[in-house]
Amino acid sequence: MTGYTLSGTAAEDVTISGMEVGYNTTVGPAALGIGYGTQSLAQTDGSSDGASMTDIEVNLSYSF
Numbered sequence: 001m002t003g004y005t006l007s008g009t010a011a012e013d014v015t016i017s018g019m020e021v022g023y024n025t026t027v028g029p030a031a032l033g034i035g036y037g038t039q040s041l042a043q044t045d046g047s048s049d050g051a052s053m054t055d056i057e058v059n060l061s062y063s064f
Helices: none
Strands: 004-007 014-027 030-043 051-062
Antiparallel strands (some): 030 051
């Protein structure tokens, strides 16, 4: 998921927002990757059926 926003005006308005941040680095034979992501959904037809999702990732690898 890459930062995006989508809005519509059909029978039921929907707003979707997303964000993802990540960082990767390598030091010698070790590699470290860290990521964070979130997503939300909100209907604007007078109700709040909103949904939310968060994803956190940490990856450490070592090769010789």
